[in-house]
Amino acid sequence: MKKVFGTGYLASSVTKMHGGAQKVVYKITCSNGFVCVLYIWDLSMNYFKEDIEDGDIHQHSYGSHLFELNNTYLIQHGIKTPTLYDLNTEKTRYPFDYALVEYVDGQTAESYYDHSDSQVQDKVFERLGDMLARMHANERHSFGKADHREMGTENCHYEQMENAKIQLSYASQYMKDIGVNQNKLIDILYELESRIKPRTQYEFIHGELGPNHVLVNDKLEPFLIDIEGAMFFDIEHEHSFLEIRFGDFYRYLKNDKLDPDRMLFYRFHHHISLLSGGLKLLHRGFPDEQFAKDLANYHAACALRFVEGYDI
Structure with a gap:
């Protein structure tokens, strides 16, 4: 200091x-x-x-x-x-x-979900929506980190394809329903991926933007934190995650120009990744054990809904 x-x-x-x-x-x-x-x-x-x-x-x-x-x-x-x-x-x-x-003296965006003043609520989430729109307006023709210009020879969603397989393999060892349905889940992954058409335009995204990664100061100004994963990527990766994490408040953040096939593919990927992530936190001594359990169980149920055909 x-x-x-x-x-x-x-x-x-x-x-x-x-x-x-x-x-x-x-x-x-x-x-x-x-x-x-x-x-x-x-x-x-x-x-x-x-x-x-x-x-x-x-x-x-x-x-x-x-x-x-x-x-x-x-x-x-x-x-x-x-x-x-x-x-x-x-x-x-x-x-x-x-x-x-x-140090940003304030609370996370999540704390405004139950705020008693709807005008304050509107201001916080409208400002966050404006901020994300400005961030996503930064575009280029290759995906990858801000300082990498040579990436993007393949569609960026291929990374999520491979990651989903790895996470399913891990989760199937510890969750019976996932293990029983592992092959069906992989088939769905390939089916959703097959619908995606090539693209060469990518936006700058946070990469894991939940309400816990937004701090709001006393002027009701939002700040993004945990920014290490930010990069140029498919904007649908961001919006499918926002949709999951912000729930009803996603209405402030919506974008009407999203590819529905990419949205569905990334939503499925997020459920698989988060159920595996919850299990890993649970197995590796994360202090909030109940949070880790709930995370794994919730997203396992969401992934299995695809097997039942509810989400596709």
Whole structure:
């Protein structure tokens, strides 16, 4: 703190915050009243460590380099996200990268679901909708990270095809209904993929934007957090996830120009990925065990609805 901000910044309290599954987050309060956040990318503390080491899709959403890259890109394009004060990647004193980041004093977008004032509710979600529209308006002809220009030789949804197979293989070992229906689920995956027509236009998306990844300050301004997975990709990947996570509040975020075949394919992929993700959190000691169970069970039921033909 002294090295970055000066001798007047003495940490008086450090509190662990409820962070994501891939990095550790602390709130630091200084004796002079200044508050900031410490991010730590320690792979040994990552609940998806095995997947990253195996070269799984999670490698696309982990690491300080991706945070710095996307933080710069979003801010340059007028999308609010906490300011990066300092990033340390030296690994001389500690075996991990860490950053000091702006503290946004507020609540997640989820806390506005039950807000008593509908005008406040409207303002928060309309502003979020406007922000996402501005972010998604950034387009290019290849998919991939903001600093990669050579990707995109194949349709980007192929990555999700392969990931879904991997996640189904994992889940089928632990959930009887998924194991029994594994081949049917894979057949549905191929059927939904076969409907997708080629595309060469991609938008910049967050990649995993739930209401817990939006902070709202006291001016009712939304800020995007957990931005490591942001990239140029099919916009339907984002919107199918928004639809799942925001429920009724998705009406503020809707886009009328989406490809319905891609929407259905990505929705199916998300259910498979989230049911497997819930199981992995459960098996790897995630502190909120009930959340992990509920996540796996809910999305398993959603995936099986496709087998029953309700969603296709």
